[in-house]
Amino acid sequence: MAQYILETDGQVCPFPLVEAGAAIEKLDLGDELTINFDCTQATDALPRWAAESGYPVTHFDRVGDAHWTITVQKA
Amino acid sequence: MLLTGLGLGVALGFTMQRGRFCVTGAFRDLWLTGSTRWLTAFLIVIAVQSVGVFALDAAGVITLDPQPFAWLATIIGAFIFGFAIVLAGGCATGTYYRAGEGLVGSWFALIFYALFSAISKTGALSAPVAALRGITVEASTIHGVLGISPWVLVAVLVTGVGLLARHHLRLRSSLPVASLPARTSGIRHLLFEKKWGAFTTALIIAPLAILAWPLSWATGRESGLGITGPSSNIVNYLVRGDPQLIDWGVYLVIGILLGSFIAAKGSGEFRVRLPDVTTTIRSILGGVLMGVGASLAGGCTIGNGMVDTATFGLQGWVALVFMIIGTGAATRLFITGSARVGVSPARVPANQ
Numbered sequence: 001m002a003q004y005i006l007e008t009d010g011q012v013c014p015f016p017l018v019e020a021g022a023a024i025e026k027l028d029l030g031d032e033l034t035i036n037f038d039c040t041q042a043t044d045a046l047p048r049w050a051a052e053s054g055y056p057v058t059h060f061d062r063v064g065d066a067h068w069t070i071t072v073q074k075a
Numbered sequence: 076m077l078l079t080g081l082g083l084g085v086a087l088g089f090t091m092q093r094g095r096f097c098v099t100g101a102f103r104d105l106w107l108t109g110s111t112r113w114l115t116a117f118l119i120v121i122a123v124q125s126v127g128v129f130a131l132d133a134a135g136v137i138t139l140d141p142q143p144f145a146w147l148a149t150i151i152g153a154f155i156f157g158f159a160i161v162l163a164g165g166c167a168t169g170t171y172y173r174a175g176e177g178l179v180g181s182w183f184a185l186i187f188y189a190l191f192s193a194i195s196k197t198g199a200l201s202a203p204v205a206a207l208r209g210i211t212v213e214a215s216t217i218h219g220v221l222g223i224s225p226w227v228l229v230a231v232l233v234t235g236v237g238l239l240a241r242h243h244l245r246l247r248s249s250l251p252v253a254s255l256p257a258r259t260s261g262i263r264h265l266l267f268e269k270k271w272g273a274f275t276t277a278l279i280i281a282p283l284a285i286l287a288w289p290l291s292w293a294t295g296r297e298s299g300l301g302i303t304g305p306s307s308n309i310v311n312y313l314v315r316g317d318p319q320l321i322d323w324g325v326y327l328v329i330g331i332l333l334g335s336f337i338a339a340k341g342s343g344e345f346r347v348r349l350p351d352v353t354t355t356i357r358s359i360l361g362g363v364l365m366g367v368g369a370s371l372a373g374g375c376t377i378g379n380g381m382v383d384t385a386t387f388g389l390q391g392w393v394a395l396v397f398m399i400i401g402t403g404a405a406t407r408l409f410i411t412g413s414a415r416v417g418v419s420p421a422r423v424p425a426n427q
Contacts, residue, residue, distance in 0.1 A: 002421035
């Protein structure tokens with residue numbers, strides 16, 4: 001089980017979502033993908049995408065003003 | 076009385092920021108993920124507002140006065156506008172509220188949107204825009220064409236949207252969606268932290284959109300919510316200094332900016348964020364095309380898409396369809412076709 005980080009700071013929506021979708025395809029089952037983002041709308045779009053795709057969210061928090069991080073596990 | 080515009084704008088900007096209400100996202104999702112959740116929220120605003128608008132009209136508080144339908148300019152303008160909002164990263168209100176969140180890209184989009192609205196409405200481009208908008212058909216509303224009471228359409232719309240909303244609520248109840256850990260409680264949590272659902276947000280925006288009609292009417296501005304006209308007025312006021320241009324709509328859009336700033340600041344979501352080169356160029360180009368497109372179409376996602384639709388104007392519904400098509404074209408060109416080249420997630424060494 002490997003950990004990966006995708007930095008999307010500065011990317012406006014929907015790019016964090018599009019890039020996360022492309023990134024997780026390259027991962028193996030059980031791998032975790034951490035997505036750091038600063039687009040407010042993605043606080044709605046990313047957890048919903050994870051839920052609809054069946055990927056468990058292992059971590060989701062703010063890391064500063066208008067900065068968030070979410071970690072999803074490929075399942 | 077003009078200050079009611081400011082108050083309503085603050086409430087609207089606050090709600091849109093906290094609810095992440097993005098019309099561009101609603102249209103874009105149709106092409107990107109096939110999701111209709113945000114489009115349903117948008118339709119809820121239209122449906123609820125239509126009940127209020129026709130009730131106000133029946134009560135004589137406002138008098139709807141449909142204009143001949145400028146079909147060609149509406150089709151071309153709406154397509155351009157729909158295309159532009161993908162480039163700009165937000166529609167008219169979306170650009171205002173993101174500007175309030177500190178996104179410099181949205182500041183660029185907003186400045187060029189307001190500037191090119193003024194150029195298209197009263198400046199160098201006003202002649203061709205007026206000529207295209209002069210091509211009209213006599214028909215102006217759907218119920219007028221069908222020769223039926225608008226209340227039939229209100230009933231059909233409310234029923235249809237209700238069924239769509241029920242479908243989404245059933246889907247959602249079985250889906251556990253992760254949320255951010257709570258740090259505050261009480262009213263502060265409710266206002267500045269809690270995740271507002273798409274439909275809750277729509278049900279707050281709808282009464283604000285209804286209220287906009289009589290409040291704006293009372294000041295002599297005989298319409299509902301609108302963004303493009305006021306944005307153009309601000310530019311004209313700044314360069315000509317004519318205080319007559321400061322109307323209820325100007326207070327409204329300034330209020331949206333202020334309300335979204337308050338919401339973002341209060342929830343720790345305000346930060347001045349600089350865009351990269353590509354995003355900057357796209358924001359500017361998007362703003363330019365938004366100004367031209369909205370002026371041609373006679374409205375933006377709000378004026379046409381959310382307000383004229385609620386009066387069952389042909390302009391509103393035709394514009395809505397062509398905005399969505401324009402959004403689809405831009406999504407294909409600039410989003411699905413152009414993810415950052417070579418971006419892949421970095422692997423974290425196992426010992427960390």
